[in-house]
Amino acid sequence: MTTISAQSLDLTFHTGDGPVQALSDITLDVAEGEFVSFIGPSGCGKTTFLRCVAALETPTGGTLTVKGMTPDEARKARAYGYVFQAAGLYPWRTIGKNITLPLEIMGYSKSERQERMRRVLKLVELEKFANKYPWQLSGGMQQRASIARALSFDAEILLMDEPFGALDEIVRDRLNEELLALWKRTNKTTLFVTHSIPEAVYLSTKIVVMSPRPGRIADVIDSPLPRDRPLDIRDTPEFLAVAHRVREGLREGMEAA
Numbered sequence: 001m002t003t004i005s006a007q008s009l010d011l012t013f014h015t016g017d018g019p020v021q022a023l024s025d026i027t028l029d030v031a032e033g034e035f036v037s038f039i040g041p042s043g044c045g046k047t048t049f050l051r052c053v054a055a056l057e058t059p060t061g062g063t064l065t066v067k068g069m070t071p072d073e074a075r076k077a078r079a080y081g082y083v084f085q086a087a088g089l090y091p092w093r094t095i096g097k098n099i100t101l102p103l104e105i106m107g108y109s110k111s112e113r114q115e116r117m118r119r120v121l122k123l124v125e126l127e128k129f130a131n132k133y134p135w136q137l138s139g140g141m142q143q144r145a146s147i148a149r150a151l152s153f154d155a156e157i158l159l160m161d162e163p164f165g166a167l168d169e170i171v172r173d174r175l176n177e178e179l180l181a182l183w184k185r186t187n188k189t190t191l192f193v194t195h196s197i198p199e200a201v202y203l204s205t206k207i208v209v210m211s212p213r214p215g216r217i218a219d220v221i222d223s224p225l226p227r228d229r230p231l232d233i234r235d236t237p238e239f240l241a242v243a244h245r246v247r248e249g250l251r252e253g254m255e256a257a
């Protein structure tokens with residue numbers, strides 16, 4: 001079943017310096033349970049596309065549906081959770097209270113909030129940290145807490161905008177493995193923005209390679225890799241072949257721009 005469908009999507013920002021075309025003719029279908037990465041140079045519209053899905057931007061052309069609804073209807077139906085590059089946790093609230101905050105706003109009862117908070121902290125293996133404050137956690141743990149918060153209200157779609165961009169490579173590798181395991185357990189449809197070719201290839205069932213000015217799709221790669229992916233799959237010829245195709249797509253996109 002198609003969860004997200006973009007048909008000939010355009011978005012032009014009108015700025016003081018004239019129009020900026022951020023997205024041009026984006027046509028893409030994302031099936032339920034897929035893990036889709038968006039990769040491309042800075043300014044190619046990756047974040048803008050996610051923001052359109054989240055109803056934070058309004059396209060100026062084309063159509064976009066989320067679970068058969070307009071993005072705004074999907075937002076009201078709480079179809080997605082959003083994870084940003086910075087974990088965005090409130091420093092004065094404990095990890096547990098950061099996670100229950102959106103649930104409180106949504107009107108869940110106290111016992112339901114506690115139950116959900118415990119469940120999602122367990123999913124990201126932070127169950128012992130509910131009473132700690134964000135500054136008592138490492139950057140990677142904070143990002144996991146932020147993922148737990150996005151999962152807490154059972155959104156079917158997870159939107160992740162470079163969630164591991166600020167982390168060192170070893171932590172990032174571990175979080176990639178954990179995210180993959182989490183995705184397999186929860187089967188969430190995931191849209192994931194990254195600048196890293198290995199990260200995109202390791203995580204995704206589909207890789208969308210974008211090119212800049214205006215942001216267009218240069219290539220869409222359906223990954224031939226199995227869903228079970230130990231980290232050392234990155235040394236296999238199949239993995240390297242996909243990585244090569246992504247690199248080619250990025251290069252061709254840059255040359256055409």
Ligand SMILES: Nc1ncnc2c1ncn2[C@@H]1O[C@H](COP(=O)(O)OP(=O)(O)OP(=O)(O)O)[C@@H](O)[C@H]1O
Nearest residue numbers: 013015020021022041042043044045046047048049
């Ligand atoms: N609110 C806005 N007003 C005007 N221009 C904008 C706005 N938001 C984004 N843009 C422009 O739209 C283009 C796409 O931006 P976007 O942030 O989506 O790119 P990106 O691929 O996510 O980049 P990065 O990898 O650096 O995060 C850029 O040229 C950006 O300057």
